[in-house]
Structure formats: structure tokens, C-alpha cells
Amino acid sequence: MTPNEPSPSLHFIQDIITEDLKTNKWGGRVNTRFPPEPNGYLHIGHAKSICLNFGLALEFGGVCNLRFDDTNPTKEEVEYVDSIMNDVRWLGFDWGDRLYYASDYFGHLYEWAVQLINKGKAYVCDLSADQMREYRGTLTAPGKNSPYRERSIAENLDLFKRMKAGEFSDGSRTLRAKIDMAHPNLNMRDPVMYRILHAEHHRTGNQWCIYPTYDFTHGQSDSIEKITHSICTLEFENHRPLYDWYIDELGIFHPQQIEFARLNLTYTVMSKRRLLELVTGNYVAGWDDPRMPTIAGMRRRGYTPEAIRAFCAKIGVSKCDGIIDMSVLENAVRDDLNKRAPRVLAVLKPLKVIIDNYPEGQSEELEAINNPEDPAMGKRKVPFSRVLYIEQDDFREDPPKGYYRLAPGKEVRLRYAYFITCKNVVKDPKTGEVIELHCTYDPATRGGNAPDGRKVQGTIHWVSAGHAIDAEVRLYDYLFKIADLADVPEGEDYKNYLNPTSLVTLKRCKLEPGLAKATPGSRFQFERQGYFCVDSVESNVFNRMVSLKDSWAKIEKGQKKK
Numbered sequence: 001m002t003p004n005e006p007s008p009s010l011h012f013i014q015d016i017i018t019e020d021l022k023t024n025k026w027g028g029r030v031n032t033r034f035p036p037e038p039n040g041y042l043h044i045g046h047a048k049s050i051c052l053n054f055g056l057a058l059e060f061g062g063v064c065n066l067r068f069d070d071t072n073p074t075k076e077e078v079e080y081v082d083s084i085m086n087d088v089r090w091l092g093f094d095w096g097d098r099l100y101y102a103s104d105y106f107g108h109l110y111e112w113a114v115q116l117i118n119k120g121k122a123y124v125c126d127l128s129a130d131q132m133r134e135y136r137g138t139l140t141a142p143g144k145n146s147p148y149r150e151r152s153i154a155e156n157l158d159l160f161k162r163m164k165a166g167e168f169s170d171g172s173r174t175l176r177a178k179i180d181m182a183h184p185n186l187n188m189r190d191p192v193m194y195r196i197l198h199a200e201h202h203r204t205g206n207q208w209c210i211y212p213t214y215d216f217t218h219g220q221s222d223s224i225e226k227i228t229h230s231i232c233t234l235e236f237e238n239h240r241p242l243y244d245w246y247i248d249e250l251g252i253f254h255p256q257q258i259e260f261a262r263l264n265l266t267y268t269v270m271s272k273r274r275l276l277e278l279v280t281g282n283y284v285a286g287w288d289d290p291r292m293p294t295i296a297g298m299r300r301r302g303y304t305p306e307a308i309r310a311f312c313a314k315i316g317v318s319k320c321d322g323i324i325d326m327s328v329l330e331n332a333v334r335d336d337l338n339k340r341a342p343r344v345l346a347v348l349k350p351l352k353v354i355i356d357n358y359p360e361g362q363s364e365e366l367e368a369i370n371n372p373e374d375p376a377m378g379k380r381k382v383p384f385s386r387v388l389y390i391e392q393d394d395f396r397e398d399p400p401k402g403y404y405r406l407a408p409g410k411e412v413r414l415r416y417a418y419f420i421t422c423k424n425v426v427k428d429p430k431t432g433e434v435i436e437l438h439c440t441y442d443p444a445t446r447g448g449n450a451p452d453g454r455k456v457q458g459t460i461h462w463v464s465a466g467h468a469i470d471a472e473v474r475l476y477d478y479l480f481k482i483a484d485l486a487d488v489p490e491g492e493d494y495k496n497y498l499n500p501t502s503l504v505t506l507k508r509c510k511l512e513p514g515l516a517k518a519t520p521g522s523r524f525q526f527e528r529q530g531y532f533c534v535d536s537v538e539s540n541v542f543n544r545m546v547s548l549k550d551s552w553a554k555i556e557k558g559q560k561k562k
């Protein structure tokens with residue numbers, strides 16, 4: 001398996017590992033890990049972290065662990081654990097026998113907490129959450145010591161044991177590290193190590209009623225697993241001194257933490273809290289809604305693991321926060337599918353065309369190329385007959401300048417078929433809407449060329465009405481109307497910026513008959529339209545993955561010109 005595309009130049013983490021291998025810092029070992037909290041489905045930002053951690057292990061002959069950071073029993077569920085494992089595998093990575101849970105370390109962490117109490121480095125505090133906030137100080141003002149800070153070691157040991165035994169109510173006490181309430185880094189101001197929470201955990205059940213905080217768990221979990229390079233996102237940079245403090249006070253194996261910039265993408269959100277809100281509030285149809293930036297959503301939409309990995313390789317790894325344009329992801333999807341998706345003819349908004357000089361009751365089969373990018377994909381037959389459908393957009397009664405498609409009196413090429421000329425337009429007498437075109441065809445142009453050398457400027461797609469199958473097609477657009485959700489004004493709900501046309505459903509689309517056999521999850525290029533995937537949940541539904549060109553960029557360019 002070689003899931004990562006070779007990247008053109010080394011990024012700073014590759015440089016660090018190369019140097020570590022040269023100096024033999026870790027005895028030649030490279031052990032990374034991907035540490036999700038099972039409180040939601042993975043998104044494309046996690047994919048960046050997965051590709052990075054598993055990719056580095058593959059690249060440097062190391063290993064990568066999968067570890068669930070499951071310290072928060074109230075928000076975590078087995079459903080998320082299962083979905084995360086499924087998504088990591090689907091992306092093409094393998095943790096072998098290195099599947100771990102932070103909850104497996106609860107016993108170990110408890111012993112370490114006792115060790116810190118015995119060293120006089122931790123104490124039981126009775127301040128409430130509000131009081132603790134008040135005592136904490138601010139970025140500019142130092143905090144003040146808790147009145148419980150000088151409890152004796154014996155009293156702390158006794159109270160902590162009784163916390164564990166369930167004698168106290170939720171929130172009534174905490175165990176805190178005794179560091180420095182005036183420390184410039186707020187994370188170092190006697191942070192909470194343990195909280196009381198009478199809650200059932202998805203793996204340890206009711207065995208515990210005190211739970212370690214993420215900060216007291218994360219670094220030591222890395223240490224237990226002998227992680228060499230503990231790679232995380234930039235917001236943990238100012239937690240690093242605390243992780244270092246715990247590890248050094250405990251005198252245990254010390255991994256190196258390295259921070260990189262998290263992925264942000266335009267027109268979407270990347271926080272699990274918000275994604276959960278969109279799901280539970282029914283703003284989308286679930287975690288796997290094809291508009292979601294989740295791996296599950298992208299999979300259902302038809303994106304391939306190869307495209308997602310290529311995207312992650314392309315955006316690289318850096319120390320500067322930024323926002324990546326959604327078009328970069330869409331281009332990765334197009335590049336991937338261009339090579340592998342068979343071309344088919346599909347009419348999304350049908351307009352009936354009658355070829356008046358084509359014999360009634362007759363039909364024939366024309367040869368069509370499956371993929372001009374790959375001759376090995378061969379050819380197929382598509383049926384042609386007297387009554388066809390073309391795209392409504394491919395006809396204008398009053399064509400603007402430069403419109404090369406069908407119009408009264410104009411001739412166009414039907415892809416793989418004949419030249420046709422529009423002779424007559426039939427309208428609905430009530431609405432004035434064009435409902436039918438009468439055309440003639442030139443039998444000498446079979447296959448798409450005129451023996452007399454006559455040229456036409458437009459080629460349009462079509463299907464034979466009597467042979468086509470009906471299907472539902474779902475057109476997806478960006479989930480949000482604005483590019484950068486950070487621009488939402490303070491106090492305003494980001495959900496006000498959901499794109500009302502992010503899903504447009506077309507009910508009676510007409511597809512070439514071969515698509516009746518398309519299996520769930522298979523992908524096609526609908527010629528001139530975009531890439532589509534057969535929905536894997538609902539039958540006879542096609543999801544648009546991406547249009548052929550970046551139409552938004554075009555529109556935006558147009559607007560700028562004006």
C-alpha cells in the first residue's frame with residue numbers, strides 16, 4: 001500500500017524526522033498516532049491529520065497507532081468509534097494491532113495522580129467551577145491561590161480516594177495540579193486533572209465516577225505508547241508546557257510534540273460541535289449527507305479516498321493558520337475522476353425533440369466512447385430514435401450572441417449521432433413555455449461529421465426518449481453562502497448563513513439506458529455536466545459530486561469584471 005502521493009519537497013515535520021533518524025534520537029523508531037475523540041464523525045480536517053500521521057509512518061518505516069481519546073463519557077458513543085475506524089480504513093490506512101483507548105489507561109492515570117499528590121504536586125480543591133474561573137485570573141492579571149491549595153498530602157490522598165469511591169457529588173471537588181497561579185500561560189495555573197462525573201462510560205461502564213481531563217490524559221497516553229512524534233494542531237501549542245510538566249514530574253518517557261496548522265476550508269464548517277448541531281437540528285440529512293465535510297458525507301457523495309489523499313498531499317503541512325479554497329478539493333476530485341469515470345449521456349432538465357424525417361418506430365445503435373482519456377475503457381452502443389430529449393438549456397428561442405447550441409433554424413451536432421436543424425417550436429398555449437421542438441436530421445452526418453465538410457459550432461448531448469431511464473438527480477452546492485465562516489459577525493448565528501440552494505433535487509431526469517445497471521457507489525461523468533455517483537442508500541438516485549468546471553470561480557470572475 002502506498003497511499004501518499006510523493007510530495008515535491010519535504011515539509012518541516014519530515015525535516016524533523018529526517019534529522020531525528022540521522023541523530024538516532026529515538027533509536028531509529030518512528031511511532032506516530034491519530035488520536036480522535038469519539039464524539040462525532042471524522043471530517044476532512046481529520047483526513048489531513050490521518051494522512052499526515054499514517055503517511056509519515058509509511059514514509060519513514062515506522063508505525064502509527066489509532067487511539068481513541070475517550071475521556072469524556074457524556075459526549076462519546078460507540079457509533080462514533082465504529083464510524084472512525086471505518087473512515088480511517090476507507091481512507092486507505094491500517095493501524096495493524098495498535099488500536100488503543102485512553103480509557104484503558106484510567107487505572108494507570110489514577111496511580112500517576114496519586115504519585116503527584118505524594119510529591120506535593122497535586123491537591124483536592126473544593127472551589128466550584130464559577131469560583132475557579134474567578135480565581136484563575138486573566139491574560140493580563142495573575143490568578144490567586146485556592147484556599148484548599150495547602151491541604152496536607154494525607155488529606156489530599158484521603159479525599160481523592162473518596163472522590164473515586166463516589167462519596168461526593170458531580171462538580172463538588174476536583175483534583176488539581178499544583179503549579180503556579182501567576183504563570184503567564186493560563187494552562188499552567190493549577191489546571192484540573194480529575195473531575196467528578198457520575199456518568200456511564202461507553203467502555204468502562206460505571207467503574208469510574210471520576211474522569212481525567214483531556215490535558216491530564218493526552219501526554220501520558222502518548223508516553224505509555226512510546227510515541228516518538230506526537231503531532232497535533234496549533235491550538236495545543238500552549239498546552240505543551242503542561243504536558244511537559246506532567247511527564248517530567250512523573251519521570252516517564254517523553255515524546256516530542258509537534259504542532260501544525262489545522263485545515264480550514266471555504267464554504268463549510270470544520271468543528272464537530274457545529275457539525276453535530278447541523279445533524280441534530282436536521283439542517284442536513286445526517287452525518288453522511290453529501291453536503292457535509294465529513295468523510296462519510298464525502299464518501300456518499302462519491303469522492304474517492306485517492307482524491308482526498310491527493311488533496312491532503314497538495315495542501316501540505318505548515319505552521320500558519322489559513323483557509324484553503326474549496327476549489328482545491330474539487331479539483332482533486334475532478335483530476336481523479338477524469339481518469340477513471342466512464343462518460344455517459346444524461347439529460348437533467350429534459351426538452352422533447354421530434355426528428356420529423358426519422359422513420360417512426362425505427363431505432364439504431366450508435367457507437368460512443370467510454371473515456372477519451374483512457375482508450376482501454378472501450379466503447380458502448382447508445383440507442384437513437386425519432387423522439388429524443390435534450391437539455392432545456394441547450395435551446396434558446398432567442399439566442400444571445402455567441403450561443404452555439406440549438407435555436408430556431410440553427411444546426412447542431414448531437415454527440416455521437418447526427419446533425420439536426422430546428423424547424424419548429426411548440427409552446428404551451430397557456431404558459432408560453434417551450435415544450436417540444438421539431439427538427440430534421442441529416443442522415444449523411446451519422447457519427448457526427450458531414451461528408452460535404454459543413455461545420456457546426458455546437459455539440460449537445462441527448463437521450464432517446466423511448467429507451468431512456470428515469471432517475472432522480474441531486475445537485476449539491478456549498479453548504480454555506482459565505483466563504484469564511486469566521487466572517488460571521490459576533491453574536492450572529494452561523495446557521496443564518498446556510499446556503500438555501502445547497503441541495504436541488506431534479507425528479508425526472510432522463511439517462512441513457514445502460515445506467516439501469518449502475519451499481520450503488522459507481523461514478524460517472526455525465527457529459528457536459530459533471531461527475532455523478534449512484535447513491536449508496538437510496539435507489540435510483542444520482543448525486544452530483546462536482547460540476548465539470550469551477551462555475552463559482554467563473555461567476556465570481558464575471559462579477560469582478562463588472
Ligand code: ATP
Nearest residue numbers: 035036037045046048049232233262263270271272
Ligand atoms: P473539532 O475541533 O472538530 O471538534 P477536535 O480537534 O476536537 O476536532 P479530535 O477528535 O480531538 O477532534 O481530533 C483528532 C485529531 O485530528 C487531533 O490530533 C486533531 O489535532 C486533528 N484535527 C482535528 N481537526 C483538524 C483539522 N481541521 N485539521 C487538521 N487536523 C485536525
Ligand code: MG
Nearest residue numbers: 035036037069
Ligand atoms: Mg480535540
